Amino acid sequence: MSAVIETKKLTKFYGKSRGIIDVDLSVNEGEIFGFIGPNGAGKSTTIRTLLGLIFKTSGEARVFGMDCERETEKILRNVGYLPSEVFYYDRMRAIDLLNYSASFYGKDCTKRIKELSAALELDLGKRVEDMSLGNKKKVGIVQGLLHSPDLIILDEPTSGLDPLMQKTFFELIKRENERGVTVLFSSHILSEVQRICDRVAIIREGRILETKRISQLQENAYKKVSFTVKPGSDVRGFSVPGGGKFEVSGQSVSFIYRGDCNLLLSAIGKYPVLNVDISDPPLEEIFLHYYEEGGGASEHPAV
Amino acid sequence: MNIIRRELKTNLKPFAFWTAGLFILTFVGMTKYLGVGAEGVDLNAISDRFPRVILAFIGMADADTRTLSGFYAVIAYFAAICVSLYSLSLGFNAVSREAADKTYEFLFTKPRKRRDILSAKLGAAVILITLFNLLNCVFPLAAASALGFREDISREVLLFYAAAYLVSMLFFSISVLLSVLAREAEQGARRANLVFVFAFVMGVVCDTLENPGALRLLSPLRYFATSELLSGRLSPSYAALCILLTVATGALAIRLFERKDLTAA
Structure with a gap:
């Protein structure tokens, strides 16, 4: 070609x-x-x-x-x-x-x-x-x-x-x-x-x-994930392999994720979920993450 | 051909505006002579009271305004300024209009050599300058005929027309070169205007001096002195210099334009 x-x-x-x-x-x-x-x-x-x-x-x-x-x-x-x-x-x-x-x-x-x-x-x-x-x-x-x-x-x-x-x-x-x-x-x-x-x-x-x-x-793309659970559920201990930057606020959790989507959904599915949002992070955020990891292109692909 | 046609169409409105200005300047000026003659006013006697620098400023330093040809010389002086300014604006527009309007990405990504695009734009501008100068020749002759003047000024009109044409073409190519050299579109126009103001001031200085010598070279507006034109002489050496500078400046501008980064103004 x-x-x-x-x-x-x-x-x-x-x-x-x-x-x-x-x-x-x-x-x-x-x-x-x-x-x-x-x-x-x-x-x-x-x-x-x-x-x-x-x-x-x-x-x-x-x-x-x-x-x-x-x-x-x-x-x-x-x-x-x-x-x-x-x-x-x-x-x-x-x-x-x-x-x-x-x-x-x-x-x-x-x-x-x-x-x-x-x-x-x-x-x-x-x-x-x-x-x-x-x-x-x-x-x-x-x-x-x-x-x-x-x-x-x-x-x-x-x-x-x-x-x-x-x-x-x-x-x-x-x-x-x-x-x-x-x-x-x-x-x-x-x-x-x-x-x-x-x-x-x-x-x-x-x-x-x-x-x-x-x-x-x-395959390597990070996603921005956030989900909200029903009142009374405790999400403070939420974790999933491939996830990072977890932030818990009341009944909501937000984090970034890279990996198999099925694993992600099954991890979230363990909770009584009210709402889930999965989106592409803004490009600047991807680049920021890329540099934060500090490994360069070959080691830690940005997107 | 398509570019020339478009350029001519775009410049039609400003051309009409400048033409109206030239028409008013010429006809009102010539009519004034009729009025002055009828009232028996001796303009020379009035102008003698003014300092020479003022007379140079208004183009009356070497003109005998008692005669129609002398009076016309003053009008021709302002007409020359008019055609030169128009030529400056055409030169600037030919090079920088697309960048200023940000349409350059449309035109310069078409399969045409840059040299050809600029040449077409310059060609259209030259057509307009030529037409405008022709009107600068036609208007005074028409005015003289319409107002029934007995004195024949056709020779003077032709000589002043030829001088104004040569000088306006030089200012045009200077404007083109300065616009090509400028990084921003408006910068080229500013510099071209400054060059004109400098040439104008140097022209006034030349007129106030007994023998300006080489200073005259700095003012295209005085390449063809009023006294010489009124005596029926168009300096061949200055005509040659004008043509040479016009061609050289224009060719250099086209060459430099071929390597210019085209960005928004």
Whole structure:
């Protein structure tokens, strides 16, 4: 399987400020690759370097085997990009903007624009300036996909989309992926990446901490667990192997857990439970935990 | 072609605004001459009472305002400032508008070379500057004809038009270069405006000196002196210098833009 995106020791400094340091990425053809990290970690810097918007300080960046700085034009012919924040020419109607976008690819995208707009319930006759953030994002999705690119780069794509539209969006991306399109999906929301990606790279403070398969990630993922028991029950002695940071408050217990979910449920099931909540911890918490354990990536996987 | 068309469309409203300003400046100015002539006012006698620095400031240092051509020279001075300022704004917009409006991620992730995108934007701006300068030539001729002046000023109008065109193109390319060099979009506009103010002040200084010599090089607004233009001469050496600086500055700007990090303003 050939690499569609490949970076080696890719480094970018903005003057003296850190952008990314020694980023090694390899995204294979046909996969949905998650790129996850907190805000300011270097996700957008990496993406902008790949797109030729900014220039690397050192290292290598290649897309479709081509150099990102010398062959940007050729690369961009087959790349669809959706930025985290979408800004378009306000006075343009959505359809005019999309036709303008299509004019750069030298192919008829009319049918595709109609299909995508219908799927996303986008009003093409509306002016961009009159649109909500969510609708502008929809315009962004259509303009990123209208030329049927071989690589889609999504930088925090779901912000501004309501849950139903997020579902439609993920279905669209999966459909694109099924026809062989490679997807680089950047996000700071772990569950989003887990939902759609095959592999994931974790970036923090400009450096890649780890790259692993989503299945491995889920095996090792910490969950935030809390449950409440009926009044009169004593939960002070609650413990479960794989759990940590137990906090008991009245009839409620909260803790983090990594391990077999069945063991967790049977441990909780010994109590007269009123309510259980199991969720992904925020990314920052995962990273914090990662460093607290102090073992580094290989010893104690963060997620 | 699509970029040029879009740029022209976007800049249509400001163009109309600047055109209206130029029209008012020219027609009101020319009408004023009609009024002054009818009332028998000797503007030279009035202007002689002012210090030369004030006259230089308002473009009357070398103009004999008793004649239509001399009076027109004062209007042409303000028109030259007008076209230069318009050119500065076009230069800044061509380079920095997308960054300031944060639309650069849309345009510069399209399969076009950066050089081609910027060249298209500059091309559209040059079209507008050329049109604006043509109007700067047409308006005074139309005003002179409409107001029924007997003195033929077509030669002066053409010479002042050519001078203003050359100078405005130079200011345009300076603005483009400064915008490319600036880290933030607004910074480029500020610097370009400062350069213009400096050139203007140096122009006033040149006009107050008997022999400004090399100082004239620092003020494109005085590359083509009013007295020379009124005597029917457009300095070929300064015309060549203008063209050379415009081309060199523009080419350098495009080259530097190819390696510029594109980020939001």
